[in-house]
Amino acid sequence: MAGLGFACLLLALAVCAYGIAASLYGVRSGRVEYSESGRRSVYALAGVLTVAMIVLEIAFLGNDFAFNTVADTSSRTTPALYRAAAVWSSQEGSLLLWAWLLSLWSSLALFLTRRRLRDVAAYATAILLGFGGFFVGLMVFYANPFATTHPVPPEGVGLDPLLRFPTMIIHPPMLYSGYTLCIIPLAFGMGALLARRVDADWIKAIRRFAFAAWLFLGAGILLGALWSYSELGWGGYWGWDAVENASLMPWLTGTAFLHSLMIQEKRGMLKVWNVSLALATGTLAIMGTFLVRSGILDSIHAFGGHTLGVPFVFLIGTLIGGSIYLVVSRRDMLRSEHRLDSWLSRESIFLANNVVLVGLCFVIFWGTYFPLISEAVTGQEASVGPPWFDRYTVPLALILVLLSGVGPVIAWRRATLANARRNFVVPIVCALLVLLALEIAGVTQKPLAITMFCLAGFVFGSVGQEFFRGTRARRAMAGEAAPLALLALVRRNRRRYGGYIVHIGIAVLFVAVAASSSFQHASQLGLSPGQSTRVGAYSVRYVKPTATLTPKYDEAHTGSTLSLGALLDVSEHGRHVATLNPSEGFYASQEASQGTVGSLIGGQPVSHVAMNGSLARNVWVAIEPDIETPALKRIVTVGNSTLPPEDALVGIAYLARAYLQHPPQAQFNFLVSPLVFWIWIGGLISFGGGLIALWPAPSVVRRRVAARSRARALRGLARA
Amino acid sequence: MAFLIAILTLVLIGLVVLVVGAPLRRARRLADASLAVDDGHDVSDGAASGASVAADERRHDELEAAREAKYREIRDAELDFRTGKLSRDDYDAIDAELRAEAIEILDQIERSASEDGPEGPERALRPS
Numbered sequence: 001m002a003g004l005g006f007a008c009l010l011l012a013l014a015v016c017a018y019g020i021a022a023s024l025y026g027v028r029s030g031r032v033e034y035s036e037s038g039r040r041s042v043y044a045l046a047g048v049l050t051v052a053m054i055v056l057e058i059a060f061l062g063n064d065f066a067f068n069t070v071a072d073t074s075s076r077t078t079p080a081l082y083r084a085a086a087v088w089s090s091q092e093g094s095l096l097l098w099a100w101l102l103s104l105w106s107s108l109a110l111f112l113t114r115r116r117l118r119d120v121a122a123y124a125t126a127i128l129l130g131f132g133g134f135f136v137g138l139m140v141f142y143a144n145p146f147a148t149t150h151p152v153p154p155e156g157v158g159l160d161p162l163l164r165f166p167t168m169i170i171h172p173p174m175l176y177s178g179y180t181l182c183i184i185p186l187a188f189g190m191g192a193l194l195a196r197r198v199d200a201d202w203i204k205a206i207r208r209f210a211f212a213a214w215l216f217l218g219a220g221i222l223l224g225a226l227w228s229y230s231e232l233g234w235g236g237y238w239g240w241d242a243v244e245n246a247s248l249m250p251w252l253t254g255t256a257f258l259h260s261l262m263i264q265e266k267r268g269m270l271k272v273w274n275v276s277l278a279l280a281t282g283t284l285a286i287m288g289t290f291l292v293r294s295g296i297l298d299s300i301h302a303f304g305g306h307t308l309g310v311p312f313v314f315l316i317g318t319l320i321g322g323s324i325y326l327v328v329s330r331r332d333m334l335r336s337e338h339r340l341d342s343w344l345s346r347e348s349i350f351l352a353n354n355v356v357l358v359g360l361c362f363v364i365f366w367g368t369y370f371p372l373i374s375e376a377v378t379g380q381e382a383s384v385g386p387p388w389f390d391r392y393t394v395p396l397a398l399i400l401v402l403l404s405g406v407g408p409v410i411a412w413r414r415a416t417l418a419n420a421r422r423n424f425v426v427p428i429v430c431a432l433l434v435l436l437a438l439e440i441a442g443v444t445q446k447p448l449a450i451t452m453f454c455l456a457g458f459v460f461g462s463v464g465q466e467f468f469r470g471t472r473a474r475r476a477m478a479g480e481a482a483p484l485a486l487l488a489l490v491r492r493n494r495r496r497y498g499g500y501i502v503h504i505g506i507a508v509l510f511v512a513v514a515a516s517s518s519f520q521h522a523s524q525l526g527l528s529p530g531q532s533t534r535v536g537a538y539s540v541r542y543v544k545p546t547a548t549l550t551p552k553y554d555e556a557h558t559g560s561t562l563s564l565g566a567l568l569d570v571s572e573h574g575r576h577v578a579t580l581n582p583s584e585g586f587y588a589s590q591e592a593s594q595g596t597v598g599s600l601i602g603g604q605p606v607s608h609v610a611m612n613g614s615l616a617r618n619v620w621v622a623i624e625p626d627i628e629t630p631a632l633k634r635i636v637t638v639g640n641s642t643l644p645p646e647d648a649l650v651g652i653a654y655l656a657r658a659y660l661q662h663p664p665q666a667q668f669n670f671l672v673s674p675l676v677f678w679i680w681i682g683g684l685i686s687f688g689g690g691l692i693a694l695w696p697a698p699s700v701v702r703r704r705v706a707a708r709s710r711a712r713a714l715r716g717l718a719r720a
Numbered sequence: 721m722a723f724l725i726a727i728l729t730l731v732l733i734g735l736v737v738l739v740v741g742a743p744l745r746r747a748r749r750l751a752d753a754s755l756a757v758d759d760g761h762d763v764s765d766g767a768a769s770g771a772s773v774a775a776d777e778r779r780h781d782e783l784e785a786a787r788e789a790k791y792r793e794i795r796d797a798e799l800d801f802r803t804g805k806l807s808r809d810d811y812d813a814i815d816a817e818l819r820a821e822a823i824e825i826l827d828q829i830e831r832s833a834s835e836d837g838p839e840g841p842e843r844a845l846r847p848s
Contacts (some may be wrong), residue, residue, distance in 0.1 A: 003722065015736060022740075033818045035749035044736045051732060116781050201785040328761075411805035412796055413814050419807055428816040466803060473802035493799065630758065707813055 001055050002067060005146035008052035009139050012099075015045050016133030020126045027122035035122040039110050042125060045102035053087075053100050056145055060087055066152045069093050069145050072451075075158035076608050085169040086159045086431070091308075092145035093520040098289065099135035101173070102128070102180040105209070109184045110385050120202050123191035124184075131183055134315055142308055151522075161587055161606040165231045175247060178217025182250050184209040185550075186282025186319075187259070189275045193326040197378035198333055203274065208694055210278070213285075214254045215690040221247050222683040233607030235522070235671045237679065238513075240389045243351040245287035245368040249361050253281040255311040256357040259350045266282065266412065267347065268337030271285060273354070279323040284361075285318055319537065342414035346351065349407045356400050356538065363392040376564060394448055398455060401510050405459035408466045419659045430461025452510055459507040463500045470497070498693025505686030512678035521672040526665040529566075536672035538577065538619060543567040544665040546581060547656035549649070560585030560601045562652050563608070564625040564659055566666055570612065578612035579706040582623040595640025597651035601627070618676045620696070624667040625659070632658060776832070783829045790822040 021042025025258045026034030050086055056069070058425040060083045065071040073093070074086045087093040106128040113121045139145060224244065225237035238244060263270050290312035327334070340347055366373075367384045374382040409423040434457030438450055467486065470493075474485040490497040512536040521536030532541040549561040565583025569576065587603035594602040606623045627633075639651025798816060801811035 001725070003725045004728055007725070008732065011729075011733060011736060015740070018740065031839070033743040036743035040743065047739070048732065117769075118777065142785075175808050197782075199782050199785065200789055201781055206783050220759060266793050320741065356762050378761065409805060411800040411810075412793070414810060416810060421806060423805060470801040473799070493795075495800070496796070638794045 001059060001064070002148045002362030003145040004018035005052050005055040005059075006140075006144065008055065009146070012045055012048045012052070012136045013133060013140055015041050015048060016129045016136060019045070020133070023122045023129070023599070025124040025125060027119050032118065033440030035118060035125070037120060038125045038129070038449050039114065040674065042103065042106050042110050042132075043129060044672045045129065046100075046415050049096070049100040049103050049136075053096060055082060056087055056093060056096060062701075063156070064213070065154070065156050066148045066150070067145075068147045068149050068616055069158045071153050073157065075156040078159045078164075079158075081169065082159050082164055085172075086163075087162050088154075088172045088176075089159060090145070092139065092143040092147075094292075095135055095139050095143055095170065095175070096145050097181065098176050099132055099139070102132055102135065102183060103487070105177070105180050105184060106132070106187075109188075109206070109209055110298040117188075117191075117197070117201060120188060120191040120197050120205075123194040124187040127187040127190050128183065130189075134311070138308060138311060142311070145453025148333050157590065158587075161585060161604070162231065165227055167223045167227045167230075170447055171227060174216050174223060178213050178215075178220050179248075179250070179289055181209055181213030181216060182254065182263075182281050182285035185278040186212070186285075190322070190326060193275060193330050196330065196333060198271050198275065198330065198527050199269065200472045203261045205325040206278075208696075210254060210257055210261070210281075211690065213281075214251065214258055215485040215687060215694065217247060217251045217254065218683065218690075221251060227619075229676070230609060231607075231613070233609065233624070233669065234355060235609075235620055235622065235669060237676070239319060240367065242368050243288070243292050246284075248289040249364055249368075250281045250284040250288060252357050252361040252364070253277055253284060256354040257281055260354050263347050263350055264664055269295060269347070270351075270650055271334040272331065276323075276327055276356075277354075279327070280320075283316065283323065285320045285404075286312070286319060328382060344410065344415045344417065344420060345412045346407060346412045348417075349403055349410055353400065353403045353407065356396055356403065358392060358420060359398045360400070362390070365394070371399045398448070398451055400454065401455045401459060401507055404506060405455065405462040408500055408503065409462050423462075426462035426465045427458045430464075431455065431458040443519075446518040449514040449651070452514040456507040456511045459503055463504050466500055466583075469471055469498070490568055497691050498689045498691070498695075500685045501692060503689075505682045505684070505689055508680070509679055509684055514673045516673040516676040516679070519674050521670075524668070525707065527566075528665045529663055529684060530556050533668075533670070535619070535670040537572055538672060539571050540572075540668075540670060541569045542564060542622070542666075542668075543569050543579075545660055546583065548583070549656055558586050560606070561587055561649075562586040563658060564623075564627065565608070566623050566625075566668075568610070568621060570619055574682045578619065580610035580612055580619070580621050582610035582621045583608045584623055584625055586627070595636070596643055596645045597639030597655075598636050600648055600652055601636075601655075606655055613677070614678055615681075616674065618671075618673050620671040622669040626664045626666060627655070627659070631662065632664075634709040752808055779831075783825060783832060787825045787829065788824070790818065790825055794818045796820065 021036045021038075021040045022041065023038030026032060026036070056067075059067045061080065063070070063074070063076050068085075069092050073090045075140050078086065087185075088097040106125075110125060110128075112119060188202050188206045192198050214505055221244070224247070229235070229237040248566045250259055257274065260270050260274050260277060264274050290309070290586055340351075342348070367389050370384045371381045374380065376487065405427055409427065410420065431454040435453050438453060440443075443450065467489075470489045471482055471486045474480065474489045476484060478485065478488065480488060486694070523533060523535045525533060527533065527542040529542050529544050529599050532539055534540075544567050546563075546565040546567055548565075550563060563583045563585045564706070565581055568580045568582070570578045570580055585606045585608055586601035587606065588600050589602035591599055591602055607624070610621050612619050625693075635651060635655045635658055639648065643651050729751075739810075794815065797806065797811060797814050800806045806814065
C-alpha cells in the first residue's frame with residue numbers, strides 16, 4: 001500500500017504542475033476551458049490526496065509497521081482512536097494533513113466561485129495549486145509519509161504519551177484548517193491584484209472563508225490551551241511559546257481583516273489595507289507552519305530540527321516579495337473611493353481596532369522572533385519571557401475590549417455626540433456596577449484585572465443594549481412577541497448580531513484570563529502521607545500513595561507501564577470538597593542500556609493532572625513522585641540483573657509495592673484558579689456567535705430582503 | 721499486491737485525466753460542431769468573443785456586488801436609526817444619499833443589461 005500512497009503523491013505533484021499551467025494559460029489567453037480545467041485540477045488534487053490520506057490511515061489502524069511513520073508514532077497498545085489521530089503526530093503525516101485540508105478548502109472555495117470572478121479565480125487557482133504543490137513536494141523530496149523499512153519491526157514506539165488526550169485528536173485538524181483557510185483570502189487577494197480587479201467582489205467571495213479561518217484557528221488555539229492546562233504539569237494555558245504565538249498572529253490579523261473588509265464592502269475604502277491584511281494573514285499562517293517544522297525556535301510543540309527550513313524560507317521570501325511588489329505596482333487602482341465621513345463613526349472605531357490588533361501582532365512577532373533577531377545582530381541568542389509579553393499585550397488587550405464595547409453603539413458613517421452620549425449611559429453604568437460589586441466583595445488589588453472586569457461590564461452593557469433596542473424595534477415593526485422578535489432580528493442580521501455575540505465571548509474570555517492569572521493561588525512543595533497544606537481557601541491532605549501497574553491496556557489509555565500517584569483530600573473551612581488522585585505515568589523506553597526492568601519505566605514520565613472545581617474556581621494538582629530513592633533504585637538494579645525480559649514486569653510490581661509500603665516524599669504543584677473554565681466557555685460563546693455570523697441566510701430570505709431593498713431604493717427614485 | 725497497486729494507480733490516473741480533461745474535451749466538441757456549421761469561421765473570433773463575454777460578466781459581477789453592498793448599507797442605516805444610534809436628521813440625509821447611490825447602480829445594471837440583449841435587463845434586475 002505504501003507504493004499506492006507514494007504514487008498518489010507523485011500524481012498530486014503532476015496535477016499541481018498541470019493545474020498551475022492550465023489556469024495561467026487560460027486566464028492569459030482568454031481560453032475559459034483551460035481555466036476550468038485548472039479549477040478541476042484542484043478537485044482532482046483533493047481526490048488524490050484523500051486516497052493518500054486513506055492509505056496512511058489504514059496503515060496506522062492496521063499496525064503496519066513497515067511504514068516508518070507508523071513504527072515511529074504508533075504501537076499495538078495505542079488505542080484505535082489515538083492510532084487514527086497519530087497520523088498527524090509526525091512531521092510527515094502532518095504535512096499530508098496540511099496539503100489534504102488545503103485541497104479540500106480550496107475545492108470548496110473554487111466550487112462556490114465557479115460562476116463568478118473567472119479571472120481572479122483562475123489566478124487564485126494557480127496560487128492555491130502552488131501551495132499544494134509546495135507541500136506535496138516537501139513530502140516527495142524531504143519527508144515521505146509512505147517511506148518503508150525492512151525488516152518490519154514487530155512493534156512500534158507508540159504515540160507520545162503527551163498527545164494521548166481527547167482534545168489533541170481534533171486540535172491539529174482545527175488548527176491546520178485555520179491555517180489552510182487563511183491561504184484562501186491570500187490566494188484571492190493576489191488573484192485580484194494580478195487580475196487588476198480590486199473592487200469589493202473578491203472580498204465578498206472570500207469573506208466566509210476568512211471568517212471560517214478565524215473560527216477554526218481560534219478553536220484550535222483554545223483546544224491547545226485546554227490541553228496545556230489539563231495535561232501538562234505546569235498548570236498554565238498559555239506560555240507565550242513560539243508555536244503558540246505563531247498561531248495567534250494570523251488570528252489577530254485575521255480579526256482585523258474581518259472588521260476592515262466591511263468598510264471596503266460598504267464604502268470602497270481601505271483597499272490597500274485590506275489586501276495587505278489578507279496577504280499578511282496568509283503569510284503569517286505559512287510562517288506558523290514553518291516555525292513548527294524548522295526547529296529554529298525552541299518549542300514543546302515543534303517537530304524538532306529538520307531539513308524543511310530552507311524550502312520554507314524560500315516560500316516565505318517569495319510571498320513577502322511578491323506581496324510587496326503586487327501592492328506597490330497596483331497602488332493606483334487601490335485608491336479609496338470615499339473618505340471617512342466622521343471620526344465619530346463605526347468606520348473609525350474599526351480603524352482603531354485594526355491598529356490595536358496589528359500592534360498586538362507586531363509585539364508578539366517581535367517577542368517570538370527576538371531570539372533570531374538578537375542572534376543576527378549580536379551573535380548571541382537571547383529570548384524574552386512571559387513578563388515581557390504581558391507588559392505590552394495587557395494594555396493593548398484592555399483597549400481592544402473597550403473598543404469591542406464602543407463599536408456596537410456607534411453608527412456607520414457618522415454619529416452625533418448627543419446620540420453617542422445617550423448610547424453610552426447603559427454601558428458606563430454597567431461598568432460602574434461591576435466596579436461597585438468588586439469593591440463590596442473586597443477586590444481592590446490588581447488594578448489591571450479590575451479594569452478588565454469593568455471594561456467587560458461595559459461590553460455586556462453595550463451589546464445587551466443593542467439586543468434590547470433591536471428587539472424593541474422589531475416588535476414595533478412586526479408586532480411579534482419578544483422572543484420571536486429577538487430570533488427574527490438575529491436571523492435577518494446574522495453578521496451584525498453574530499458579531500456582537502462574538503464580542504461577548506471575547507469579553508468573557510478576557511475576564512477569565514485576567515481573573516485566573518491575577519488571583520491565582522499557587523503552591524509547590526513536598527508532602528508525605530498524612531501531611532497537609534493550605535492553598536488559597538482550601539486545605540489539602542495527602543491521604544495515601546497510589547500505584548497502578550498497566551502492562552498492556554489501561555482505562556485512561558495512558559499507555560504507561562507504571563503510574564504512581566496520591567490520594568488527596570481537599571476541604572474548604574472543614575467541609576470536604578473533593579478527593580483528587582493526581583499521578584505520574586512512567587513509560588517504557590527504547591534504551592536497552594537501562595536494563596530489562598529499567599527500560600520498562602525509563603521513558604519520559606508524564607504527569608496526569610487531577611482537577612476539581614466549579615465555574616467559579618478550579619483546584620488543580622500535579623504530582624512528581626520520587627522513584628530515585630536508594631531503596632527503589634536497588635529494586636530496579638537487582639531486577640535488571642536477575643529477571644529475564646519476559647518477567648521484567650515482576651520487578652516493576654515489586655517497585656510499586658515498595659513505593660506503597662514506604663512512600664517517599666512526593667513533590668506537588670497546587671493551583672487554585674478562579675474562573676479559569678470561563679476561558680473555554682467564552683471561546684464557545686464566540687464560536688457560537690461566529691457560526692451565526694457565518695451561516696448563510698436561506699436563499700428565499702435573501703431574495704425577499706433584496707427585493708425589499710430594491711423597492712426602498714426605487715421609492716427614492718419616485719420621489720426624486 | 722504490487723499488481724493490484726499498479727492497477728489502482730492506473731485507475732486513479734485515468735480518473736484524474738477524465739476530471740481534469742473534461743472542459744477541454746467539451747470545448748473541442750463545441751469547436752468541432754461550430755466548424756461544421758460555419759466552415760469559413762475564423763477561430764480567433766471565438767477567443768475575442770470569449771474575452772468580450774468575460775469582460776461583460778466581470779462588469780455585471782462588479783455591479784451586482786456593489787448593489788448587494790448598497791442594499792446592506794441601507795438596511796444597516798435603518799437598523800442604526802431604529803436602535804437609536806442615528807438622529808432623525810442624520811438618518812434622513814444618509815438614507816437619501818444611499819438610495820441615490822443604489823439607484824445609480826441599478827441604472828448602470830439596467831444599461832449594461834439592455835446592451836446585453838432583450839433578456840438582459842430582466843436577468844440583471846433579478847435579485848441574486
